[in-house]
Amino acid sequence: MISALKNDLESIFKDIQISAPEDDRLIINAQKDAVLTILKFFKDKGYDHLAMISCTDWIEEDEFELIYIVGSYSVYAPAAEDITSDKSGVSKEAAFNGGNILLKTRISRKDPRFITAIPVFENSEPYEREIHELFGVDFKGHPRLTPLFLEREYKIPPFRKDFDTRRYVKDFFDQIPFVENKEK
Amino acid sequence: MNLAQLILISLCGAFLTYLLGKASSRIRDTFAVFISLLLIIPLFCLYGKNEEITYYSFLGLPLILKITPLSWLFAIAVQTITSLSVIFSLSYMKGKERLDFYYLMLLLVNTGMLGIVLSADLISFYIFWEIMSWSTFLLISYNRGPALHAGMKYIVMSIIGSASMIIGILSLYVNCGSLDFVQIASFIPRTSSGYTLFILILFCITFGIKNAIAPFHTWLPDAHSEAPSPFSAVLSGVLIKMGTYGFILFMYTIAGLNIIINIGGGSFHYLISILAAITIIFPTFIAVLQDDAKRLLAWSSIAQVGYIILGIAIGTGLGFVGGVFHFFNHAAFKALLFLSVGAVEYRTGTRDLNSLGGLIKKMPITFFCALIGVFGLIGMPLTNGFVSKWLIYKALILGEHPFLAFIALFGTWGTIIYSYKLIHNIFLGQLPEKFSNVRKAPVTMRIPVIFLSLVVVVFGILPGIPLKIIDTISASFGFQPQDIQIWGIASETGVLNMVNIFAAIFAALIFVWLLFLMGRKKINIAQDDSYAAGAYVPKDKYNYTVDFYKPLSGMIKPYLRDFVDDFYLWLADVIRTFSDKTRKIYCGDLGYYISYIVLFLAVLIVLKMGLKIW
Amino acid sequence: MDRNDIKKWFKSPDKMGDKYSLWAIYFCTGCGIIEIPPVITARWDAERFGVIPVATPRQSNLFLITGYVSVKTLRAIIRTYEQMPEPKYTVGFGSCPINGGMYWDSYNTIKHLDKYIPIDGWIAGCMPRPEAIFVAVTHLWTLIDQGKAKAYVKYREKYGLYRKNQEMALGKLDWPPLYTTGGGND
């Protein structure tokens, strides 16, 4: 099934690199503007569960990398050994090993802007809010990019590599004086 | 000052307020208060004297007014409650229009009730009964809109009642010749018991409708929640009790004790007490489900009236004294509750139990009086409600009616459930933002409320005062007199010493208060400094009032659909469709009319010939 | 645990009362709360010492701050601490409330908890075992006996400083200051 998917993808989309290290995982590197169409393509194929959107900060190449992890609930994918021992009561042919798809894309670090994936997957809203708060990536079309976890405003969003936590603690928490005790 | 002048003064007093109203509202208000207060004094000094006066004769039948201990008690209750509600409506109805009409109707209702209570023959009884019914109808539908529907429902049922009363009066006139209570009372033992049963049933239908007993109660909740608050205090305080007066009148003065006991093998008064027991149970639990304060109180009135009729219908001296005393208490604390809900509605503009809350900080006196009213309703030991309920229960238990006693006692816990919901949703809990600038109730509203709560507490601690009056009534009806002291009842089967209980509770309160002071000094904190699991209390969203008894209502709601009301509405539909069909006969075409006449004549001829056509 | 020391009872019943009925508020502040269930149930039974978990701050007089304190939880800890009636005692579990522990350089945890609320005693260990908790309780007893467990008095007297620190760390607090004049009203 994975291999069938691979050639469909290559036929439809031009400049994407696909690699399949194991039989149940597919890693795709695509361009910024192709991401939504690929996501829709996978959704129609039964991959209806967006497990995670995560972001890594390639500070040397001055780029952010957004990773969309898509899995499928509708098609039950039992663990490998179930198939052999046939305990799971699922006939062999139907045992489609859905696995999950990693769709990676690169956006520039200086003005990190990207479009929201809510039209395709509604549940991507909190993930994008989190990435906006902790990396500073702005998702156009997102209904509410309000702060989610953090208590305070940060000049540099905390998960970026150039955010120096030690210095932040020194010039924020350590400024708060101790309440000295009388008899000390 | 004889009775006819009394009625005359209150009647033209009513019309005079209407005329004065044209001049200026201030004079009208003061005159209305003056006239209603003035009438209490002559009534008060009529105690003990049994005056009688035939003020008019109609078709050869004398119309008589007579004062008896029973009518004295009812007259005093009627007059005080009406004057209190007149004082209350001075400021409650300030902004509203058509006030002259309102005061006229209120005083007319008062005249009607006084007339009923003082009349000694069926004609004047019926006249005043109609005055009362019609002026109540006009008052119920005072503020337009849904009130008209409620008024219509009320007037239809009371017309049915009056119709059955007319039939009773006519049949009595035909058989007995005269309509004076004394003659009828002497006539009843002579006739067959079937006829007395027929008369009793007819009149009990009338009084049952007015009294909102089980099958005829459906008009009361709508009428109460739509009527203006001061009038609904009168309506549920004393107006319903005219039905009770009628019951007592017919069961004891006219029919007499021993006839009632063994009429139909003793089944008649037992049937009424079962009906009364039913009226205690299901309205109490419907009241638990209500969200509108006045509708809740209306359902509770039906339940409490069940207690009164239960007390009267058992037929023992103790039960009768308990029933009449409960009438007096219910008039006091139910009017108190309606007036305090009216005061809350006047200040906050709403009486929906789901959106109110925390008003104790803004209206402490109204809260305290409403609390005493609720304690009276439940029957807490230091209030008058407890003494009357104790009497009824003792009569039931020692009178070998354990199941009736169980229903009455279980009704008490239903009363606690809905009356705590009333107090909690209006006065306790967080004060919403929009009520933060609510002011105290105005003085004219606080006077009646404070007076009534004093009545509830004083007669609770010293029940001897009213009980002695009621004992003279029960003695006049042939019950053996109870041994009544100032502090309660002393009889060999069980002593109730209210002063003793008051002393014990007071001493315990003082002792616990000292224990309370022994601890460390308390610190007063604001309403939003409450436990919210570490979070700060959110404004306006920290109140649990919507659907207060959710688990209970989930279980009892399906059983409590008001079948009787649906039956009546279904009956009304059937009659409407039937009359629609018959309407088609009058199609306005002359040819049809002639054919109807000819057809009818043919039928007559056939009948006349005894169907021997050939 | 010399219980029948009746003379001590009559001399200072309030101290003894505090000692032998420490009611701890059951508030899970951090990762250390996993140590509390074994402490209060059959395995180690804190009720022998009179320590029982209670649901609300109003009823409690012992506040166990178990584990690291994140910035958001600090808001709830301060709120709960201020709602507790005096005399109240606080015990910090593990190294994180002392100086941030292994989150010493994190932007989101509170380093020195006693900058914000006064602490009576600390238990070292990155999640102290139940025996250590009982040692802390008995140590707290000796502190109460010597009258040194006066953190709530310090909080009352230096409330202005504490409040300033809290506002520096958390920004605007949405409840009014507990003591208005800086000095407490007993």
Place this chain on the structure above:
Amino acid sequence: MVINILEIIISPVLAFIIGIFFMGLFRKITARLHWRYGPPVIQPFLDLIKLFHQQGFSHGPVFDLGIIMALAGSIVLILFIPFGGICPISNSGGLLVIIYIMLFAPLGIALSGGEAANPNISIGISRKLILALGYEVSFLLALLALMTYYNTISLVDIVEAQDNYKWALFSPLALSGIAYFIIMPAMLGIRPFDIAGAPQEISTGPAIEYGGKYLGLFNIWHALSMFVYIALFVDLFLGGGSNPLTFFIKMLVVFILLTFIHGVFPRFRIEQAIKYLWKWPVIISLSGLILITVIR
């Protein structure tokens, strides 16, 4: 007259001591059920000492009045209940007055809880009142069976009628006695029915905002109400005892049985509690009442 005043002073003090002892025993037995040592038996007494010198927060005058009224109601209730030979106020009203004075406590706590303006408290109070509605049915049926069987409404007569081992529990009133015992946990508010004060769900319901001395008064009230309900059961169904010692032993037996029930059962949800309370105890007490009316 002097003896009467002496009795009026002694019986609440005696009730307080027994109540506090029962609370201590309660925690000790439940602890032993959990295989742990549990606090010393005098622990509730130590808690009271601590609570009374701890600071109390008040939400307004009705907040204080409510808890004072609740405790005063329980103390007055003790005066009405014959304890062994001692019965301070025996001549006014009998069982009917007792039923109505029992209303002081729930209403007092409901009022003070309502004033504390906390939704958890309101939920606790509404659960407590619904639960009371649940057990009140069979409680009233049991009492009515007793009153009609002995044809009196005064408790003292009922106790005298059961002298020299004619206990009501073994007479035709056995059914009502069993029904009364089944609903006892609901009346005392212990484990199978402690929905109103569930610490986990609504953080102890009405007792949330009670601080120092308020919690002290609340604990004293709980101890006294436990004493009252068990004493009433012993008086009504177990002959009431000629001297305080036999009375105390009977109460102890009943109490220990109840603590076992408390230690073993999980907590009902409020709907389950009502369904249960309106089914089994009502069937038993109703059949008891019918049996009594048939016999008399």
